[in-house]
Amino acid sequence: MEISRTGDKSGNEHEEAKLQNASRQIVHTAIQQAVKQLSQENQQKAKGTNSSVSLQLERGELTKKHEKK
Incomplete structure (x- = not known):
């Protein structure tokens, strides 16, 4: 059984x-x-x-930096 070229081409295009x-x-x-x-x-x-900023605030580290300015 032979497949026609047009049928094969459209089948390949469909698969592609x-x-x-x-x-x-x-x-x-x-x-x-x-x-x-x-x-x-x-x-x-x-x-x-x-969280890091909050922890620094709790420790007073940020306020110390600001006080130096």
Whole structure:
């Protein structure tokens, strides 16, 4: 049984389009996950910075620096 060239070509094009769509979806998902991870890391860093400042305030370290000026 022989497949006509036009049928084979459109079948290949259809498969290629499906692969391209799947690839786009994979890339889109990976980008979303990376953005989410960066956002979470930045929030954790901000919390750490705020905690550090709060701890310095409790110890009086920040006020001492300001008094020197």
